[in-house]
Amino acid sequence: MPWESVIPSTFAGDAPQTADSPMDSDAFAGFYERSARSLWAYLARVSGDPALADDLMQESYLRYLSASRPGLHRCEGEVAGRRYLFRIATNLLRDHWRRPLSASIEEIAEEFLAASVNSAQADSQAMLKPALARMRPRDRQLLWLAHAEGYSHKEIAEVTGLARASIRLLLFRARRKMAHLLREQNPKGGER
C-alpha cells in the first residue's frame, strides 16, 4: 500500500471525500447550519461562558469531522450525527472542568464582559443564569439536553455516558431543584 494513498489530499483542488470521512464539504455545511446554533446554546448555557462555548464548538466539529466513523452520517442519519456531536461536546466540557482554572481577568475578552444582549435575552438570562449557576454541571447538562433539546432518557445516556437507569432519577432531582430556584427568583412567574 503506497503511503500517498493513506494521506488525504488536503491541498488538492476539491479535497475528495476519503473512504472513512463522515461527510463531504457541502453536506457538512448543511449539517453545520442546522446544528451549530443548538450546540452553541448548549455549550454556552452549561458552561456559562460564551467565549468558551465558541472554542469548544469549533473543537467539537473538528473532532466530529476527524473521527473515523465510516458511514456515520450516510447510514445512521443526521439525528445520530447530532447526538454524536453533542457527545463530543459533553466530553470536551468535562475535560475543561477537570483542568485547573488558570484564567485571570485580563485574559477574558471584553465582549464577554460587555452587555451585548437584547431585552428578551436579558430576561431569559436574568431568569435562568443565576439558577443555572447554582446547579451542578452534570445537572445543567441533563436539564438542557432534556428540556431545551428534547432528548429522551436513552439519548441523554448516550450523550453523557451515564447509565440509562439513573437518568430518570437524576433528571427528576435536577428539575425539582431548578423549579425551586426559578420560583425563588420569580415567585409570581413560577406560580401556576
Add this chain to the structure above:
Amino acid sequence: MTLRSCSHEKEVAELLSRGQWPQACAPELRAHISACRACGDLVLVTETFQRARADEAGAMIVTSPGALWWRAQLRRRNAAIEHVGRPLLGSQLFALAILLVLAAGFMVSQLRPGLPGLTWLEGLPLAHGLHLEVLWPSALFNSGWSLLALIPVLATLALLGGVALYLASEKR
C-alpha cells in the same frame, strides 16, 4: 428526595415538545398542572429552557463552516502522516538496537586477546559464551583493517533489519 412521578407527565411533556402548551391544553389537564407539583415543575423548567434556547441560538454568530472543514482535513492529514511514520520510527529503533548488539559482540570478541585495562570484561560469561568470532573469518580479525571492513557489514545488517521490520509493520 423520593421519585414520585405523575401519570400525566408524559402527556404534558408531549404538549410542551410540540409547542401546544398552553393553547391546546384541555382545561382539566391545565387544572391538574396547577395542582400537581411534578407537572408544574416540568412546565416551568421546560418553558424556561426552551425560551433560553431560542434566545441563545439567536445570539450566536454563525461562522463559515468552510474553515472548519479545511482545518479538519488538515488534522486528518497530519494524523495520517503520523500513522505512516510510526513503522518508520520503529524500524529505525530496531536497526539501532541491532547495531548496538553487533557492536557489543564485536567489542567482546576483540577483547579476547586481552587489553590491560579491560581484562575484567573477559571474565564476563557473555564474552566466553557467545563466541562471536566464529562468525567471521579469522583472517579478518588478524589483519589491521578488520574494523574498517566490519563497519559496512554491520551497517548493512542493521539496514536490512530495519527494512524487514518496516515491511512487516506496514503490512500489518
